[in-house]
Amino acid sequence: MSHKLRAGTPVRDRSAGSRWIDLMSGTAVRRAVLAGGLCLPWALAAEAAEPAGSVNPAKIRRLEIKAAELDESRAIREARAASEVPRLDAGIAGSENFTVLAPVGSHLADRVLEQAEAHRQELALIWLGEELPAGQEFTHIHVRVKPGADSGRVLLCGPERQLPGHHRMWLDTSEQLALTATLKHELAHVMLNARFPGGMPAWVNEGIASMYDDAPPRLRRKQILAEYVARSKFPQIAELLDRRQLPAGDESGYAVAVSLTELLLARGSRETLLQFTGDGMRNGWQAALQKHYAIQNVASLQREWEASLSSRTARQETSTRTR
Template sequence: MQSYPQGGGMSMEARFFSFVLALVVCTCTGASYRTANFIVTASTATMAKQVAHAAEFYRKKQAIEWLGYEIPKWQTPCPIHVKSGRAIGAAGSTSFSFEHGLPSDWEMHVQGTPARILDSVIPHEVTHTVFASHFRQPLPRWADEGACTTTEHLTERQKQHVLLHKYLSSGRGIPFNRMFRLSQYPTDILPLYAQGYSVARFLIAQGGKQMFIRFLETGIKSKNWDNAVTKHYGFSDLSDLQLKWNDWVRRGSPKIQLPSAKTQLVSNKLTSK
């Protein structure tokens, strides 16, 4: 779960655990493995090596997909503490602070089965660090957690889809004019993850990941999310977006035909001006 000094976010089925519990990881003697940007500590040398290479892989992959460029090597590597086991729920947390506009003091904790750590927790948590490196400031909670959740394994994303309907049907949905301005986690945190994921998925389907980043840049800079959603997606305001999104969710969140790569490139150039 993120706080500032900044944290990455709990994820997957163990989100309901407190931040403190998420930090209860294996700090005893174990194996370590170092790469250019990460130092991983795990119970076995094999797991430490797998996590380190996965982290480097997703650091590059997510940066290119979301930002369009590979982020530079960090001045200091990010420590990753791993707690793995067959009966451990998947979860993660990442903390960092901003100094002179640059993220520093990285600290990442991941837990779960080896498979879920490698295909869900690491992609999610590493994407937080990619966003921090690019934006150099906190993101709205829904956007950060929602976008990072899109990087998880299908089984984890499906859980959020099911939870979303549960929260919406029980009156726990968050109005967009409130959700888009949340800089801290709300008391009722679980709907934020499910709804943030769904809204991020809906917007990304309209124009791709890099347009989503341009949209966030505009909204953060102007603090006018109504204008940002109009400029980048053509909705009249947040209320219009919420109505369209609600209709999409009621129809089962069907796949939206993504614009062609050429169309996305032209659109990204236009909206970045």
């Protein structure tokens, strides 16, 4: 075969181009043509359009590099396209910290897992001051999507609990809340279990977790507290302090728990609150109040709590009137 190109023959003439490729007998341009198919960029083709006899090794090298780049960019495009193929939504997802079961249809299990990992990290840093080791407080999360409902439960398990093994969590709520407030509330209980593996008083456990609640329950609690102030009739904190359970429907109990937790957090750090909790469980609330908050006893705490609610309600009324 002896194809010769006339000087100045443009490579965009396909027959001339293929003859030119034969002439070069190299792999570079052939690879470029294969990589680009019929879409071989004309910029490359134009660069290849050399009169016969003037092809030099440096130009061939440049063409080889461009051809390799073409191959590489196509390989990257293909890999990206392959990764964008929707993964099978099996309704189950897992990591070293969680398993998640959720209805199929919107990759909810994957999304809940992703959020659970993010909340776990954030809550551990905030409340424990450091990240939890991988695998600690392992939790099985079961999501049942119920638009309009919002219920979360967690059964904490372990050597110091009634049941051994991993924690179990059930979220019966909307997709949105299963990713955000309700998931975060229940995960706060899980994180606090790392500090109090044998359990802790319900008021502070729920007081902390409920700080992550959605707006409607927070608004209900605010209304309950405003009613106490309006009637000048308050529940007794002493009755709440040692309770190990707060039933989900006990909205008054939750309202008091959250406002008491907020009061103590306004007077000291999160770590102080947790130390106070541990001391209160071991040595009684009076000694713990004196040690951590310079409050004389539970009756003084009661008076301080009532006063803080009254002044807060008064401030809210003022700001509402002036708005």
